[in-house]
Amino acid sequence: xQIVSDVAGEVLDVPVQANAPLKAGDVLFTIDPTPYQAxxxxxxxxxxxxxxxxxxxxxxxxxxxxxxxxxxxxLGGLHRFMSWPHAILTDSGGYQVFSLSELRKMTDEGxxxxxxxxxxxxxxxxxxxxxxxxxxxxxxxxxxxxxxxTPAPRDKAESAVQRTTAWAKRARKHFLDHAxxxxxxxQWQFGIVQGATFPDLRRASAQQLLEFDFPGYAVGxxxxxxxxxxxxxxxxxxxxxxxxxxxxxxxxxxRPEQIADYVALGVDMMDCVLPTxxxxxACLYTSEGRVLIKNARYAQDENPIDANCICSVCRRYxxxxxxxxxxxxxxxxAILASHHNVHFYLDIMRQIREAIGFGNxxxxxxxxxxxxxxxxx
Amino acid sequence: xQIVSDVAGEVLDVPVQANAPLKAGDVLFTIDPTPYQAxxxxxxxxxxxxxxxxxxxxxxxxxxxxxxxxxxxxLGGLHRFMSWPHAILTDSGGYQVFSLSELRKMTDEGxxxxxxxxxxxxxxxxxxxxxxxxxxxxxxxxxxxxxxxTPAPRDKAESAVQRTTAWAKRARKHFLDHAxxxxxxxQWQFGIVQGATFPDLRRASAQQLLEFDFPGYAVGxxxxxxxxxxxxxxxxxxxxxxxxxxxxxxxxxxRPEQIADYVALGVDMMDCVLPTxxxxxACLYTSEGRVLIKNARYAQDENPIDANCICSVCRRYxxxxxxxxxxxxxxxxAILASHHNVHFYLDIMRQIREAIGFGNxxxxxxxxxxxxxxxxx
Numbered sequence: 241x242q243i244v245s246d247v248a249g250e251v252l253d254v255p256v257q258a259n260a261p262l263k264a265g266d267v268l269f270t271i272d273p274t275p276y277q278a279x280x281x282x283x284x285x286x287x288x289x290x291x292x293x294x295x296x297x298x299x300x301x302x303x304x305x306x307x308x309x310x311x312x313x314x315l316g317g318l319h320r321f322m323s324w325p326h327a328i329l330t331d332s333g334g335y336q337v338f339s340l341s342e343l344r345k346m347t348d349e350g351x352x353x354x355x356x357x358x359x360x361x362x363x364x365x366x367x368x369x370x371x372x373x374x375x376x377x378x379x380x381x382x383x384x385x386x387x388x389x390t391p392a393p394r395d396k397a398e399s400a401v402q403r404t405t406a407w408a409k410r411a412r413k414h415f416l417d418h419a420x421x422x423x424x425x426x427q428w429q430f431g432i433v434q435g436a437t438f439p440d441l442r443r444a445s446a447q448q449l450l451e452f453d454f455p456g457y458a459v460g461x462x463x464x465x466x467x468x469x470x471x472x473x474x475x476x477x478x479x480x481x482x483x484x485x486x487x488x489x490x491x492x493x494x495r496p497e498q499i500a501d502y503v504a505l506g507v508d509m510m511d512c513v514l515p516t517x518x519x520x521x522a523c524l525y526t527s528e529g530r531v532l533i534k535n536a537r538y539a540q541d542e543n544p545i546d547a548n549c550i551c552s553v554c555r556r557y558x559x560x561x562x563x564x565x566x567x568x569x570x571x572x573x574a575i576l577a578s579h580h581n582v583h584f585y586l587d588i589m590r591q592i593r594e595a596i597g598f599g600n601x602x603x604x605x606x607x608x609x610x611x612x613x614x615x616x617x
Numbered sequence: 618x619q620i621v622s623d624v625a626g627e628v629l630d631v632p633v634q635a636n637a638p639l640k641a642g643d644v645l646f647t648i649d650p651t652p653y654q655a656x657x658x659x660x661x662x663x664x665x666x667x668x669x670x671x672x673x674x675x676x677x678x679x680x681x682x683x684x685x686x687x688x689x690x691x692l693g694g695l696h697r698f699m700s701w702p703h704a705i706l707t708d709s710g711g712y713q714v715f716s717l718s719e720l721r722k723m724t725d726e727g728x729x730x731x732x733x734x735x736x737x738x739x740x741x742x743x744x745x746x747x748x749x750x751x752x753x754x755x756x757x758x759x760x761x762x763x764x765x766x767t768p769a770p771r772d773k774a775e776s777a778v779q780r781t782t783a784w785a786k787r788a789r790k791h792f793l794d795h796a797x798x799x800x801x802x803x804q805w806q807f808g809i810v811q812g813a814t815f816p817d818l819r820r821a822s823a824q825q826l827l828e829f830d831f832p833g834y835a836v837g838x839x840x841x842x843x844x845x846x847x848x849x850x851x852x853x854x855x856x857x858x859x860x861x862x863x864x865x866x867x868x869x870x871x872r873p874e875q876i877a878d879y880v881a882l883g884v885d886m887m888d889c890v891l892p893t894x895x896x897x898x899a900c901l902y903t904s905e906g907r908v909l910i911k912n913a914r915y916a917q918d919e920n921p922i923d924a925n926c927i928c929s930v931c932r933r934y935x936x937x938x939x940x941x942x943x944x945x946x947x948x949x950x951a952i953l954a955s956h957h958n959v960h961f962y963l964d965i966m967r968q969i970r971e972a973i974g975f976g977n978x979x980x981x982x983x984x985x986x987x988x989x990x991x992x993x994x
Contacts (some may be wrong), residue, residue: 278945284953306944323935561682573662576661
């Protein structure tokens with residue numbers, strides 16, 4: 241993957257040149273419009289390109305079960321399968337195994353689970369998760385980690401860190417063996433730091449992963465219900481230790497007003513379901529705060545969703561029309577709302593890069609918090 | 618509405634110049650991608666423009682109940698409300714009253730019904746149907762007619778024709794009084810021929826409507842379960858009597874292979890839910906026949922939906938990907954399939970106009986029947 245750095249840098253292009261060293265000071269800001277199943281919900285790939293999305297996320301768990309990673313491999317990989325010639329990040333599948341499947345049984349070998357689709361039994365190991373992602377052909381692949389429920393007792397968090405490190409080692413070996421056999425590094429493989437809300441465990445997890453020389457590192461198991469301050473504190477413990485010339489990826493965040501906080505702590509990449517999921521539930525993000533568009537106050541509102549927004553939805557449609565589409569349960573409501581919300585998130589990233597350049601990220605952050613703490617518009 | 622005639626003519630533009638005489642030989646071919654509620658399901662207005670749709674249909678019944686015609690009037694009419702600066706046809710609301718609402722009570726005054734949304738009671742009269750459509754500000758408005766269940770006994774069909782004529786007279790008077798008061802004709806108001814499957818009643822209905830000098834005429838109450846040959850026979854009875862220099866509109870048709878048959882009988886306009894509804898049910902129309910895309914045979918099919926199609930979906934996505942999206946229940950499946958099917962229907966109309974120009978409409982028609990009788994691909 242080519243990393244092109246302007247003020248703050250962006251993930252811009254495939255194919256991957258994995259493990260190519262980043263220049264010090266390069267920072268990746270990328271946001272994931274959260275597709276699950278080789279599609280971003282309610283948005284055509286053409287719309288994502290119009291929006292300027294440069295990297296999207298696809299769920300390994302879903303694609304492994306349906307249509308199957310071997311089918312995707314046979315059809316030329318995920319980029320070709322879904323006609324997305326830009327960057328793709330795949331998760332390890334672990335998180336969905338924990339949140340969606342039944343009869344999970346965790347051993348040192350891996351996690352045994354039943355499909356939420358047909359009840360079939362499967363075993364996901366660190367090697368298997370790496371193998372599936374190689375078949376999918378994503379640009380960034382994640383190692384399998386052990387996700388635990390929170391709040392977690394210390395002994396459970398400690399053993400999860402140990403297992404996560406052991407699995408990362410196996411995943412890295414499997415990946416590098418594959419690369420050696422094939423003579424190139426087809427992906428960037430990222431490690432994932434665990435450790436729940438224990439600072440020393442977080443630091444230990446990060447230190448242990450550094451041994452394996454990943455080209456990028458993620459922070460997992462945060463923003464799962466704990467207070468925002470605690471998420472930030474744990475993130476800071478980890479980003480302080482991770483190399484500044486490699487991408488640092490905070491998984492599964494965040495709310496619009498929180499993003500700049502994470503960036504200020506050294507986070508370069510995030511992903512979140514919020515822009516598209518909130519859109520489907522009629523929650524629109526604007527420069528003035530959230531707009532719950534089903535509210536009766538918008539019935540005759542001829543303003544765009546956000547008067548400061550330049551997206552194609554705000555240029556053409558009114559709040560009154562959006563409200564009508566949601567009230568009528570029309571698919572076009574999800575299409576238009578998702579388009580706007582993804583634009584809003586990508587625009588936050590653009591504003592953050594600009595704020596970094598001008599040295600006023602803290603000001604941007606406090607303004608965002610002020611707007612979003614003011615409550616729902 | 619400006620009617621621009623090339624070989625066969627198209628409805629091309631708003632604003633309306635209602636009652637402007639058509640030249641003899643002008644023929645309108647227009648197809649309606651069937652929106653219900655001020656949207657074509659799963660397609661943004663931008664997509665409809667990309668597809669070259671020139672006229673769309675909106676349901677008066679739905680818009681009267683939600684968001685309400687007075688709200689639409691207040692917000693500048695339907696064109697502005699939904700940001701569609703091209704032509705709009707509204708139906709009278711009668712058909713949905715018959716098919717969706719409860720507790721219908723029909724009298725000479727009108728039809729009393731309860732909303733399918735909240736059970737509220739309403740009275741739809743010929744004057745009210747005209748008034749609602751004036752508020753919506755569509756380009757073509759339909760008079761309220763009496764729809765009856767089929768097959769209908771002769772006495773019921775006969776009384777429905779009488780009432781339809783009486784209602785057409787009242788609707789025309791209401792509309793023209795409005796126009797006189799305002800000094801212009803804001804819409805084209807079309808009459809609707811009824812008469813079930815009785816040739817003499819069909820002819821009588823048409824003759825009676827001609828008295829009111831409508832700028833266009835529709836044929837209603839056909840393609841509701843009777844054999845295609847009978848639909849054609851009844852249509853032919855009516856189109857023979859209706860003025861050739863005014864649009865003749867066969868309501869609620871049809872299947873891809875039937876459209877040329879209707880055109881050959883003198884039909885200029887049609888509307889149908891089929892392109893978008895079939896799309897949402899994974900039925901794709903192609904130059905080789907129907908493709909039921911969920912079929913396992915398409916799982917590894919890297920061809921486009923239709924190798925002969927130039928739509929943006931066929932240029933980018935494979936059958937294998939479409940099948941995956943339907944299997945996964947993704948909204949993007951409906952978006953892509955609807956886009957393709959509407960393109961297919963609009964392309965049929967283009968091919969029909971060309972066939973008329975080259976004098977081989979009969980050949981085109983028989984080829985379409987051959988492809989579509991061959992069964993499902």
